[in-house]
Amino acid sequence: MIRVKHTKKALALALCLTLVACGRGDRDEDRNEGDDCLSNKEYFSKQVWKPVLEQRCFSCHNTSGQAKYTNLVFQPSSQTGHIDANLEAFAKTARYEADGKSILLLKPIGGLEHNGGPVLEEGSDEFKAIERMLERLDNPVECEDTETVETHFAKVELLDPGQTLRKTTLNLGGRLPTPEEEALIEEQGIDGMDQIIENLAQEDIFYERIEGMFNDMFLTDRYLGGSNAVGLLDTDVFPEARWYENREENDLSGEDPAEVEGARQHANNSVARAPLKLISHLIRNNKPFTEMLTADYMIANGYSARVYGADTSGFSDKLDPNEWREVKIPGQPHAGVLSSPMFLNRFPTTATNRNRHRSRMIYKFFLATDVMALAERPLDPTSIEDFNPTLYNPQCTSCHAVIDPVAGAFQNWDDGGMYSPPENWFEDMRPPGFGEASIPFAERSASLPWLAQKFATDQRFATATVHNFYYGITGHEIVNPLGSDQEIYNNQLIAQEFQQEFFDEVAAKFIESGYNAKVVITEIVKSPYYRTVNIPDMGEGAKEQQYVEQGTGRLLTPEMLHRKIEAVTGYRWTQSNRENNYLLRTNDYRILYGGIDSDGVTQRITEPNGIMANVQWRMANEMACYTTARDFVLPIEERRYFRHVETNFVPEDANGFLIQEAESAIKQNIQHLHWHILGERVTLDDPELERTYNLWYDTWKEGQLLLAEEEISNDLIGSCRAERDFYTNEEYPEEDRIRRDSNYTIRAWQAVITYMLADYHFLYE
Numbered sequence: 001m002i003r004v005k006h007t008k009k010a011l012a013l014a015l016c017l018t019l020v021a022c023g024r025g026d027r028d029e030d031r032n033e034g035d036d037c038l039s040n041k042e043y044f045s046k047q048v049w050k051p052v053l054e055q056r057c058f059s060c061h062n063t064s065g066q067a068k069y070t071n072l073v074f075q076p077s078s079q080t081g082h083i084d085a086n087l088e089a090f091a092k093t094a095r096y097e098a099d100g101k102s103i104l105l106l107k108p109i110g111g112l113e114h115n116g117g118p119v120l121e122e123g124s125d126e127f128k129a130i131e132r133m134l135e136r137l138d139n140p141v142e143c144e145d146t147e148t149v150e151t152h153f154a155k156v157e158l159l160d161p162g163q164t165l166r167k168t169t170l171n172l173g174g175r176l177p178t179p180e181e182e183a184l185i186e187e188q189g190i191d192g193m194d195q196i197i198e199n200l201a202q203e204d205i206f207y208e209r210i211e212g213m214f215n216d217m218f219l220t221d222r223y224l225g226g227s228n229a230v231g232l233l234d235t236d237v238f239p240e241a242r243w244y245e246n247r248e249e250n251d252l253s254g255e256d257p258a259e260v261e262g263a264r265q266h267a268n269n270s271v272a273r274a275p276l277k278l279i280s281h282l283i284r285n286n287k288p289f290t291e292m293l294t295a296d297y298m299i300a301n302g303y304s305a306r307v308y309g310a311d312t313s314g315f316s317d318k319l320d321p322n323e324w325r326e327v328k329i330p331g332q333p334h335a336g337v338l339s340s341p342m343f344l345n346r347f348p349t350t351a352t353n354r355n356r357h358r359s360r361m362i363y364k365f366f367l368a369t370d371v372m373a374l375a376e377r378p379l380d381p382t383s384i385e386d387f388n389p390t391l392y393n394p395q396c397t398s399c400h401a402v403i404d405p406v407a408g409a410f411q412n413w414d415d416g417g418m419y420s421p422p423e424n425w426f427e428d429m430r431p432p433g434f435g436e437a438s439i440p441f442a443e444r445s446a447s448l449p450w451l452a453q454k455f456a457t458d459q460r461f462a463t464a465t466v467h468n469f470y471y472g473i474t475g476h477e478i479v480n481p482l483g484s485d486q487e488i489y490n491n492q493l494i495a496q497e498f499q500q501e502f503f504d505e506v507a508a509k510f511i512e513s514g515y516n517a518k519v520v521i522t523e524i525v526k527s528p529y530y531r532t533v534n535i536p537d538m539g540e541g542a543k544e545q546q547y548v549e550q551g552t553g554r555l556l557t558p559e560m561l562h563r564k565i566e567a568v569t570g571y572r573w574t575q576s577n578r579e580n581n582y583l584l585r586t587n588d589y590r591i592l593y594g595g596i597d598s599d600g601v602t603q604r605i606t607e608p609n610g611i612m613a614n615v616q617w618r619m620a621n622e623m624a625c626y627t628t629a630r631d632f633v634l635p636i637e638e639r640r641y642f643r644h645v646e647t648n649f650v651p652e653d654a655n656g657f658l659i660q661e662a663e664s665a666i667k668q669n670i671q672h673l674h675w676h677i678l679g680e681r682v683t684l685d686d687p688e689l690e691r692t693y694n695l696w697y698d699t700w701k702e703g704q705l706l707l708a709e710e711e712i713s714n715d716l717i718g719s720c721r722a723e724r725d726f727y728t729n730e731e732y733p734e735e736d737r738i739r740r741d742s743n744y745t746i747r748a749w750q751a752v753i754t755y756m757l758a759d760y761h762f763l764y765e
Contacts, residue, residue: 040136042497044087046490048133052126053086056108056119063401066115071096072104077481081463081500091137102134149505152498153528155536156547161190166679167552167765168196168525171473174205174563176676190526197522201283205563210283211276212559213472215598217365220275220342222598227264229272230307232345234418243267243306251318263303266321270304275337277324288515289465290456293366295336296449297326332419333412335448338362344410344417351415354426355407356400363406366455368464371402401430408432409439409451421445462507462515469520470503474530475554475606491545498546502527554765555606558583558595561763565619568677568762569627570640573619575719577727582619589615620758622719624750629722629738632746640676641753644669647738647745651697667693673752678761692752699751703744714740720750 038046053061053074060067061074072093075082096103098112108127110118120127159167165185169177177185181199185192200206215221223229233241244250244263252259270277277299282291300310302318310327312318328334337343349355363369409432412421421444425431431438432447434454443450455461467478479499481492506523513519524530532551538544556564562583566572572581582588586597593615594605605612631641644665651663667684670692674680682689706712722738724731731737741747756762 037141040133040140041083041087043136043141044090044133045083045493045497047129048090049083049086050489050493052120052129053090056126057116060116083497090133094134094137104130104134149498149501152546153532156528156532156551157534158528158531159533159552161185161192163679164190164193164525164531165196167530168193169200170564170567171560171765172197172206172209172521172525173200173203174209174560175203175567193526194522197518197525201518207280207284209560210472211273211280212557213468214276214279216472216596216604217468218275218337218343218346219596219598219602220272220340220346222346223272223342224269225265227268229268229342230264232416233271233307233341234416237418237420238308240309241307244303263319266301267303267307270301270321271307272342274298274300274304275340275343278337278340281324281326283517286516286518289510289517290461290515291336293336293338293452293456293461294449295326296334297328298334298340299324300327301325329419333446333449335452338410338448338452339413339419341417344413348417349410349415354404354429355410355413356403358410359403359407362455363402365468366464367458367460368467369402369460371399404430405433405435405438406451409434409447412445412447459507462510463503465510465515465517466503466506466520466524469517470524470529473521473524474550475557476529476549479549488545492548494546495548499529499550502529552765555594555608556763556765557604558590558593560765561593561619564762565623565757568640569623569757571623571627571630571726573623575626577729616758616763620754620756623757624753625717625720626726628750628753629716629720629741629746630726632738633722633732633736641673642669642749643672645745647741648743650700650743650745666696670696670752673756677753677756678759680761692755695755696748696752700744700748703747707742707744714742716741716746720746 054077057072058074058076061070061072062068062076063073067073072089074089075085090104094102094104098106103112105127106112107114107116108118108120108130109122120130158164162182162185165177165181169175169181181196184195188195223232227242230241235241242264244252244260244267250260250263252263278295279292281287281299282289282295298308300308301321301324302312302315303321305312305315305325305327306318308327308329310329312327314325314327315323317323333339344358347358347361349358360371363371408425408429411425411432412419414420432444433439434451437454439447439450471477479492479496481489481496506520509523510516510520529550532547535544535547538546562573562581565583573583574581583593583595584590586595591597591601592611594608594612596602596604608616628641631639632647636643645662649662649665651659651666653659667689670689671682671684674682674689674692680688703712707714716739722732722736738746
């Protein structure tokens with residue numbers, strides 16, 4: 001007979017499972033290579049789960065395997081928090097005994113009529129690992145020097161608060177810090193970043209950046225331009241979809257074709273961006289981020305509200321494309337982005353797919369779960385002989401048991417994203433629902449709002465939100481231990497455990513704040529995962545894997561580089577203000593530099609290639625050319641580059657004697673440029689500053705020689721002159737124009753600006 005062991009220790013197990021000091025000394029066999037003490041959780045992860053349970057038991061003991069109805073059901077390694085969940089399942093099952101032994105020692109060797117037969121040999125290393133884990137459950141190991149997140153990162157070099165401020169305002173605001181913000185950080189240190197995020201959240205570029213993050217997920221910008229978005233709408237459902245073409249009732253001022261074309265573009269792009277505008281709306285108004293799923297409204301301006309036939313009486317100006325409000329589509333239940341026609345079209349369905357693709361994507365986006373990885377074993381097509389394998393074949397049900405109920409919740413939205421409830425859902429699929437809960441028949445017409453509530457209250461929603469902002473802000477993937485090398489895997493596992501602990505802490509604060517997304521953003525930018533500059537020397541081995549995927553060193557996306565160029569230089573990378581920026585145009589460099597178009601190109605390139613390196617050099621050369629002379633035209637207090645020099649500052653006189661005052665001013669200006677362009681604080685005797693000065697000096701000396709020998713002209717080339725204001729195209733006063741460079745100082749400074757704009761610290765963050 002199987003009995004359940006009830007002890008005080010067993011009852012307190014939930015509190016003791018991951019503790020590292022519950023009253024027992026450690027033994028030699030409880031130590032890892034290098035004499036590191038292992039807590040219960042670490043021992044389970046490294047010695048029990050990965051080499052034993054995952055390899056020998058998981059194929060049956062999973063949510064859809066042959067042992068799915070037993071007490072021992074494991075989560076796959078792809079599942080967020082799988083170690084904690086699996087340790088808990090192991091510990092609960094360990095309480096069941098037969099003849100004084102845990103069934104976890106009997107069934108693996110074929111005892112108690114184990115349906116899986118013997119999978120371990122008694123006395124083997126794998127068997128002993130389970131024995132030791134069982135002992136640890138009653139007597140958790142004491143580890144005196146166990147690291148916490150704080151002590152783990154005490155070893156790394158971080159950006160100081162001022163550098164963190166600069167990185168954050170450039171990353172999230174597309175601008176440099178203000179003097180007031182610098183003073184705030186000087187006074188409050190890293191804690192001042194809470195106010196900085198509040199400051200940035202008042203600015204439109206902040207939301208442009210947030211929308212870009214989520215478009216990398218949703219890819220709804222595919223529908224920008226032309227009638228790409230409006231053309232997806234069924235005019236039988238939305239008869240006013242092209243309202244702007246009705247000249248008698250379109251509220252436009254006249255019959256000007258350009259005005260109608262402008263209305264068409266505003267309407268289309270507003271429809272296309274509705275899911276992204278909802279996210280901005282929630283953050284801007286401090287609304288619970290759960291409304292991304294549960295909002296019983298959509299966000300529209302006057303143009304898109306009219307498209308959907310929504311009430312426009314609440315708009316101050318129906319023709320203002322920047323006035324966004326909450327509206328409702330008549331006769332349709334809303335479920336945040338889930339019910340958005342653009343979201344539904346971007347993740348379409350077919351008669352055979354039956355919303356499974358939609359189900360898979362929302363699990364990924366909103367519950368941090370890759371359902372395609374739930375069955376971590378190769379699929380054998382020859383084994384699929386069942387009448388309905390998605391219901392009955394274990395190799396299929398491991399995924400479909402999760403996907404199909406959620407797919408059914410989309411039953412009221414057709415393949416075109418229109419609300420069109422069917423008479424019945426498919427009887428050969430699992431009932432629409434989520435987890436063990438099915439959608440009540442009375443709520444079938446509002447199945448998607450029902451699902452949205454379930455998702456929003458699931459703990460994984462908070463974790464997924466942290467994951468999404470983490471990747472969007474840092475550019476780093478979530479740590480996922482891979483590979484067969486045990487040492488690398490163990491160290492990656494350490495990185496994963498600390499990262500998950502951090503995510504859990506941020507998720508808890510997020511929930512406590514009422515799901516305020518700004519809390520997540522703030523915690524990320526204050527963390528070592530955003531601020532790490534260097535990791536400690538770990539010696540031989542693979543211990544540096546404990547710090548993978550964190551900190552600085554992210555290649556800027558085309559959009560981020562575009563904003564940084566403008567913030568630092570004061571100008572966009574384009575010859576004329578009438579043209580779009582080169583980095584934003586798909587027919588110029590956006591795709592070549594690793595960007596996406598949300599259509600055919602949906603994955604960003606994060607490692608530079610030869611083409612991207614050439615784009616970087618061209619940008620650096622052209623921006624140095626366009627901006628150097630223009631900066632000298634400005635009053636000295638308005639200049640970005642040249643706060644300490646003029647064009648006639650040279651370090652030597654005609655006889656080659658040093659002009660100390662001018663040399664000092666040039667070096668002081670170089671010191672300013674290192675901070676302004678690169679965010680580097682260098683002293684006047686720093687070797688890095690000396691190298692930059694030598695570049696300036698050598699360029700100047702060579703230019704002087706070439707000018708003297710009349711091998712080059714005093715005249716600057718046309719694009720490098722300062723004759724007109726870039727933004728207004730108005731000519732500068734004649735006395736202020738710069739066409740010539742008789743001292744060759746302007747071109748020497750161009751060399752320095754080129755050198756810095758092509759530097760790693762400018763192109764990466």
